[in-house]
Amino acid sequence: MQSIRDLKANFSGPPPSAMPSSDAYLQGSIRMTLEDPELWRTFHGIGTEMIITKPGRRMFPHCKVNLSGLIPCAKYILLVDMVPEDGFRYKWNKEKWEVAGKAEPQPPCRTYLHPDSPAPGSHWMKQSISFLKLKLTNNTLDQHGHIILHSMHRYHPRFHIVQADDLFSVRWSVFQTFTFPETSFTAVTAYQNTKITKLKIDHNPFAKGFRDEGTTKKRRANKNQNDPDKKAKLSEMNRDSGEDSPTGFCRSSFEGYDGDEAELRKRKEREEEIKGERYSPWSTERERNTRNGSSPAAEPRDVYSAEQMVPALASYQPYRFQEYGKSPSPSSSVGSSASGSARGSFESRVPDVAVPDQDASKPRPHGAAPPCVAPQPLPGSQDYPGLLNASAAAPGGKPAVLGHHVYGPYGAEQPLGQWSGSAPAQYPPPHHLSADYATPAVHHGYPHGNVTEWSQYPLFSYSCW
DNA sequence: TCCACTCACACTTTTGAATAGG
DNA sequence: ACCTATTCAAAAGTGTGAGTGG
Numbered sequence: 001m002q003s004i005r006d007l008k009a010n011f012s013g014p015p016p017s018a019m020p021s022s023d024a025y026l027q028g029s030i031r032m033t034l035e036d037p038e039l040w041r042t043f044h045g046i047g048t049e050m051i052i053t054k055p056g057r058r059m060f061p062h063c064k065v066n067l068s069g070l071i072p073c074a075k076y077i078l079l080v081d082m083v084p085e086d087g088f089r090y091k092w093n094k095e096k097w098e099v100a101g102k103a104e105p106q107p108p109c110r111t112y113l114h115p116d117s118p119a120p121g122s123h124w125m126k127q128s129i130s131f132l133k134l135k136l137t138n139n140t141l142d143q144h145g146h147i148i149l150h151s152m153h154r155y156h157p158r159f160h161i162v163q164a165d166d167l168f169s170v171r172w173s174v175f176q177t178f179t180f181p182e183t184s185f186t187a188v189t190a191y192q193n194t195k196i197t198k199l200k201i202d203h204n205p206f207a208k209g210f211r212d213e214g215t216t217k218k219r220r221a222n223k224n225q226n227d228p229d230k231k232a233k234l235s236e237m238n239r240d241s242g243e244d245s246p247t248g249f250c251r252s253s254f255e256g257y258d259g260d261e262a263e264l265r266k267r268k269e270r271e272e273e274i275k276g277e278r279y280s281p282w283s284t285e286r287e288r289n290t291r292n293g294s295s296p297a298a299e300p301r302d303v304y305s306a307e308q309m310v311p312a313l314a315s316y317q318p319y320r321f322q323e324y325g326k327s328p329s330p331s332s333s334v335g336s337s338a339s340g341s342a343r344g345s346f347e348s349r350v351p352d353v354a355v356p357d358q359d360a361s362k363p364r365p366h367g368a369a370p371p372c373v374a375p376q377p378l379p380g381s382q383d384y385p386g387l388l389n390a391s392a393a394a395p396g397g398k399p400a401v402l403g404h405h406v407y408g409p410y411g412a413e414q415p416l417g418q419w420s421g422s423a424p425a426q427y428p429p430p431h432h433l434s435a436d437y438a439t440p441a442v443h444h445g446y447p448h449g450n451v452t453e454w455s456q457y458p459l460f461s462y463s464c465w
Numbered sequence: 466t467c468c469a470c471t472c473a474c475a476c477t478t479t480t481g482a483a484t485a486g487g
Numbered sequence: 488a489c490c491t492a493t494t495c496a497a498a499a500g501t502g503t504g505a506g507t508g509g
Contacts, residue, residue: 051502054471058500091468138470151469189470190502197502206501209476 030161032178035064035128039203040182046195047097048185056135056146060204063131063157063183070121070161077162077170078114078124080131082147085154085184092192100152107140107148111160118166131157138189149187156184 034040039061040048051057063080070076084103091100112134116123137146149155156179164173191197201207 060501201502204477204501206477206479206499208478208501210502211477 030067030069030176032159032161033066033068034180034183035066036061037180037182040180043196043199044182044184046199047193048183049188049191049193049196050136050185051191052136052138052149052151052187052189054137054139054142056137056139056142056144058132058135059185060200063134063159064128065131065159065178066128067121067124067161070125071163072120072122072125074121074163075118075165076121076124077117077164077167077173078129079111079117079160079162080114080134080147080157081109081111081160082136082149082155083158083179085156088154089150090152090154090186095193097186097192103153104150107150110142110145110147112145112147118164136187138187151187151189154184154186156181 043061050059084106087103088099089101089103090097092098112131114129114131115133116129135144135146136149137144138149138151139146140148142148159178161176161178162170162173164170186192191200201210
């Protein structure tokens with residue numbers, strides 16, 4: 001298990017009041033654990049899919065985490081963004097996901113700000129933190145601040161904790177970034193894997209209507225009873241599912257899973273036993289990538305330990321350029337975003353992810369500029385303008401500590417409400433800061449001194465309700 | 466023809482206002 | 488007048504399946 005911090009240096013001399021209390025920062029060990037990991041793992045074991053729609057769709061399971069190790073009286077801001085897992089587009093073919101080509105250019109970067117932000121550490125630690133209202137969309141012109149993703153692409157959520165008294169001081173603050181491998185998912189506009197559908201129906205209360213045989217069967221029966229073709233289809237589905245389901249409802253082919261709660265538990269136990277054999281449709285691939293390295297983290301069993309903390313320096317930072325990869329701004333060429341890439345080896349499919357030798361707990365002096373690194377495409381077909389391969393970023397395979405810089409989406413006049421508001425007017429058309437938060441604007445002509453100006457670059461777009 | 470996507474639908478839970486009771 | 492509990496309607500969140508368009 002790695003515990004690497006994603007430390008953001010202050011690049012432009014913040015006012016002392018805005019400086020994080022670095023001692024506490026460095027000495028404290030912030031710990032984040034994923035709530036309901038079992039559920040996540042169940043989904044992950046099959047290959048989690050998340051529906052994305054134009055108006056925005058919540059995640060299920062939704063992200064819920066516990067935090068500890070924060071300074072109770074210090075204020076923190078919590079953010080979530082979505083990071084592409086790799087540089088590929090996928091298709092569902094014959095009961096499994098296959099690579100279908102190169103990934104599409106990254107959509108505008110959006111970051112979800114937890115509505116409680118900023119709040120004291122005691123607040124974050126006293127209860128689990130839910131990102132229930134985070135929504136995903138495939139609408140690149142989305143005006144509601146939802147997180148924009150591409151269908152048939154794989155992502156994972158990334159959680160950022162920033163110590164900051166208010167949203168303004170985010171830009172001076174130190175980030176810590178956490179990811180959980182079991183939260184990775186494929187964005188889809190319609191479910192591909194019936195096993196996932198089944199799991200969602202059985203666990204999501206809103207889908208209860210599809211759960212038992214009663215309503216669903218009736219509804220389907222009503223809809224189909226006059227249509228022989230549909231009848232045939234339906235019975236075919238039953239056959240496919242490998243069960244003589246009397247319900248005629250989309251019985252999952254998920255082996256042995258029948259939706260009954262108690263039964264589900266038993267199944268889960270059984271699954272646990274065989275987890276090593278089939279953990280995830282993706283895991284084999286990952287293992288292949290990671291097995292060469294002898295990192296213990298590559299072992300699924302370690303990876304999914306219940307109290308897992310996966311603080312990760314993203315192996316790639318969302319180095320997103322405006323206009324889908326066209327390099328629009330000076331910042332794109334002077335990255336500095338060298339992410340200290342220390343996601344567990346299990347987590348990255350980027351072959352040459354390196355673990356930073358620079359302990360994140362070792363502070364860089366404030367004001368020290370991070371190494372300037374030009375973004376480079378991921379190896380092979382990976383062509384993510386939005387990503388920076390950490391190892392590529394750091395010469396000599398020594399990823400530098402990431403300068404994970406934030407451009408506040410709020411101007412000086414703008415209250416916190418700007419982040420949490422839902423009025424479309426508050427969301428300017430997506431004109432995304434080139435190289436966004438991976439890049440210190442101070443290097444690229446976005447004067448920090450002028451909040452109003454840099455606020456034009458919504459590095460962290462926001463989508464809170 | 467295939468496949469990704471959109472939309473209307475029926476069903477559910479959640480939310481918030483109105484009301485009643487202490 | 489205030490607070491709490493209950494009720495009810497509207498809003499929002501689900502997956503489904505038909506239809507559409509590239």
